[in-house]
Amino acid sequence: MMLKRTAYLGYYLKKMKWSLLKEFLAYASKDTGKSKAFLMKESIQSVYQYNISILEYFQFGFYNKTKEEKNKWAGTGTMYEFQKIANPIKERNILDDKRLFYIKYKEFFVHKMYTLEELKKRPELIDSLLVEENKVVLKEASGKCGVGVKICSTIDLTHQRLIEMMEQEKFDILETYIKQHSAIQELSPSAVNTIRIFTQIRKNGDYEVLGCRMRISVNCEVDNLAAGNLAAPINEKTGKINGPGIYSNVTKASEVIHPITKTPIVGFQIPYWEEILAMVKKASLKHSQNRSIGWDVVLTDQGPGLIEGNHDWCKLVWQLPINKGLKNRLDV
Numbered sequence: 001m002m003l004k005r006t007a008y009l010g011y012y013l014k015k016m017k018w019s020l021l022k023e024f025l026a027y028a029s030k031d032t033g034k035s036k037a038f039l040m041k042e043s044i045q046s047v048y049q050y051n052i053s054i055l056e057y058f059q060f061g062f063y064n065k066t067k068e069e070k071n072k073w074a075g076t077g078t079m080y081e082f083q084k085i086a087n088p089i090k091e092r093n094i095l096d097d098k099r100l101f102y103i104k105y106k107e108f109f110v111h112k113m114y115t116l117e118e119l120k121k122r123p124e125l126i127d128s129l130l131v132e133e134n135k136v137v138l139k140e141a142s143g144k145c146g147v148g149v150k151i152c153s154t155i156d157l158t159h160q161r162l163i164e165m166m167e168q169e170k171f172d173i174l175e176t177y178i179k180q181h182s183a184i185q186e187l188s189p190s191a192v193n194t195i196r197i198f199t200q201i202r203k204n205g206d207y208e209v210l211g212c213r214m215r216i217s218v219n220c221e222v223d224n225l226a227a228g229n230l231a232a233p234i235n236e237k238t239g240k241i242n243g244p245g246i247y248s249n250v251t252k253a254s255e256v257i258h259p260i261t262k263t264p265i266v267g268f269q270i271p272y273w274e275e276i277l278a279m280v281k282k283a284s285l286k287h288s289q290n291r292s293i294g295w296d297v298v299l300t301d302q303g304p305g306l307i308e309g310n311h312d313w314c315k316l317v318w319q320l321p322i323n324k325g326l327k328n329r330l331d332v
Contacts, residue, residue: 005048008077012053024058027251032063039063051077058250059316072325079315082330086292087311094287095311098141098173108283110298110305111176116166119174126159135177138166151221181271181299187263191217194307195270195297196317199284202331207281210329212236213317214270216245219260225317230255232265233321239273241265246320276304
C-alpha cells in the first residue's frame with residue numbers, strides 16, 4: 001500500500017495547481033493558526049493515511065476534522081480504485097467516447113450529435129444546421145470537465161469555416177445547442193446547467209442513487225465545478241435544492257442565492273423530477289456492466305435528456321455540497 005500511495009503522491013505533485021495550493025495554505029493557516037509547514041506536512045501524511053490528494057486535504061477541510069470524520073471521505077485514490085472495479089476498463093469505452101455514448105444512449109437524448117466525418121460526407125447537414133440553429137457546440141470526443149468545448153454562433157459560420165475550425169482545433173463532434181428549461185434559465189442563463197446524478201448497481205444487482213446535485217454556472221459558458229462554478233445538493237425524494245451552492249475553492253463562501261441573477265438557490269424546485277429519476281434508472285440498467293456512473297442530465301421545457309455518463313465521476317461534486325464523507329456508500 002505504501003508503494004501505491006507513493007506513486008499517487010507523485011501523480012498529485014505532477015498535476016498540482018501550485019497557485020491554488022498556495023492560496024489554500026494561506027487560508028487554512030489563517031483559519032486554524034497552524035503554520036503552513038505543518039499543514040503541508042499533514043496534507044502529505046493524509047495522502048498515505050486517507051488515500052486523498054494534497055488539494056483534497058484542504059477541500060475536504062481535513063485541517064478542522066477529527067480522525068473519525070476523515071476516515072469517511074472518499075478521495076482521488078479511493079475513487080480510482082473503486083471505479084476501476086465498478087467500471088472495468090474494457091467496458092467503459094462507451095462512456096469515454098461521446099460518439100459511442102450517443103449511439104448507445106440515443107433514446108435518452110433531446111439534442112442531436114454529428115461527427116466530423118459525418119459532416120464532411122453529408123454537407124447538406126451543415127447547410128440545414130446553419131439555417132435552423134442559432135448556436136452549435138463543438139467538442140472533443142474524449143473531453144472532460146468542460147475542457148475541449150466551444151460554443152459558436154452560426155451567424156459567423158460558413159460550411160467551409162466550420163470544417164476548417166473543427167479540423168484545426170481538433171473537435172471531433174458537433175452538437176445542437178440545447179435550450180434549457182425556462183426556470184433553470186432564470187436561475188443561471190450563462191450556460192446549459194446540468195443535474196448530476198450518481199448511480200450504483202450493487203454487486204447483488206440492486207440499483208440505487210448515491211446522490212443528486214445541481215451544477216450551476218456563474219457567468220461561465222460551462223457548469224463544471226472545476227471551472228469555478230457552483231454545485232448544490234438536491235433532495236432525491238422531492239427534487240428540491242436543499243442546501244447552498246458551494247465552490248471547490250475553499251476560500252470562497254457558499255451561495256444561498258445566485259451571485260449574478262440573485263435567484264434563490266436553496267428551495268429551487270427541479271422540474272420533471274420523477275421523469276428525471278426514471279430516465280436515469282433506465283439508462284443505468286441499459287449497460288449494467290458499468291456499475292457506477294455520474295449522469296449529466298439536461299432539462300428542457302419538454303422534459304429531461306442525457307448529456308453524458310461519467311465512469312470517473314467527481315468525488316468533489318458528490319461530497320462537498322453536503323460537507324459529508326460518503327465513502328461507506330461505495331459497494332466495493
